[in-house]
Amino acid sequence: MKRFAQIAAAVCSIALAGQAGAAVINYTDFSSVAGLTLNNNAAQVGNVLRVTPAGYYKSGSAFSTSTVSLASNASFSTFFQFRFTSPGGACDGQGCGADGLVFTVQTVGNNVGGAGSGIGYAGINHSVGIEFDTWNNGGGDHNSSNHIGIDINGNVNSTVLAEVTEADMNAGDIWNVWVDYDGSTNLLEARMNRSGVRPTNAILSLTRNLAADLGTTNAFVGFTSGTGAAFANHDILSWTLEDRFAPIGGGSNSVPEPGSLLLLGTGLALVRVMRKRIR
Template sequence: MRNVLGLATAFLMASATAASATTILFNDFSSTAGLTLNGNAATAVDDSLRNVLRVTPASGSKSGSAFSTSAVTLNTNVSFSTKFRFNFNHQGNGGADGLVFVVQTVSNSVGGLGGGIGYAGLGNSVGVEFDNWNNGGGDGNNDNHVGIDINGNMSSVARSDAPGFTLDSGTDLVAWVDYNGATDLLEVRLNNSDTRPLLALLSYTVDLTTVLGSTNAFVGFTSGTGAAWANHDVISWEFRDTFAPVDVPTETPAPAALGLLGVGLIGMGLMRRRR
């Protein structure tokens, strides 16, 4: 019963969000127009001669961030969808401290370095961290994890200690982060290709309308290094200001699919009548 309802909701939402807008798209970072780079963030050419956004360089005790210069206006539910490709490389002393995708409403700034990953202390925010250094209990004593952080607090509210990929491998990884403000569900996906996994690596229910306190958000990335370091590179990035997951077709359902939906709804009606 619940599944049928969920399916119906999914179909309705797919058609409702068909007109969603891509508000930010960087196929590379040969230009960073529209972004403000803070701290040690800079553009760079990586070993594959790609123009990347190097949020922190492979050097000790750095912090950096890159945020949309203008606030992005999210819908009233503050839903959003994003996808980005990233690469950690040229590790020193084991590679640290990671990269955080951040939606925040306070300022266009950078937070604490080292284990703060440039995110610590950023209030009215949500962060998805890709953490390649074990800072102890708050990291689950794990140096290769993905977490969801709220309001600049590095103790993740949700964490995967087995993300399926080694962050410090030096190969490209691809992340999808989707927030559906109607259901309050935040989901994170990770892969080493552009194929969007069916199942989320991390899911967390949170009312971001309350957390953010505004529909105007600065979106971007933070990073930090400490006694260990790496290049924390973003290779490409797409951000949408509605719930419209990248790499999921958003066309109107085909007649066959609508037919199935109808059967499902009729089925539900029959079940109700039987009671």
């Protein structure tokens, strides 16, 4: 029985990893930005989505042109890669470059996100944002110059915040990010690292009824960014989003696998047999 459970679990995990093929948003790179609305200073540059360029007082956002239907109480899972390069202007004592990037789920419109110092996110009501903030604005930032935070309803004073200790995000590395929201438990979790292997532990989590914050489960999803007296290129390199809670393996696991539906079917059949036997 134990062996059977192990096989069933293994088949299920393979099937779940392959489910990324069903993602409603899937940009392996941004050689095409079809399906996105780019606002203010956001632009497609080569194969990247440059939400703001390395220049003084820029702002930008890029959102799905149409809403995504997050059916199960606003559940979603997403994986994306970002990189901040060419930092310049003023420095805040821990590296140079500013202000950062915010992954945003919101219900206002596909053209919002204008304020530079608010990382393009400030003032977007009915929203949740996962901010990657590289500029210390004082108390609202917990005096941190390099942090991740969960922001609600356009407030850049994060509800929860964690210092990113692995490295300075302005150092030019590629960062991998996983954000998962399970609407059945209201648990929102964020993970990040440079290795691309999905971490076991979340760097940040928050229990929150996002469906209530959003007011509807038809949401625009995307990114906002801003620069001020300090700046950097804030680039997205790839992005996948599922319209349900389906944590993504990350790295090469996020590439759609042919036959994943067949594997999923096999996995579900095994689970059904298991359940019958347990009864």
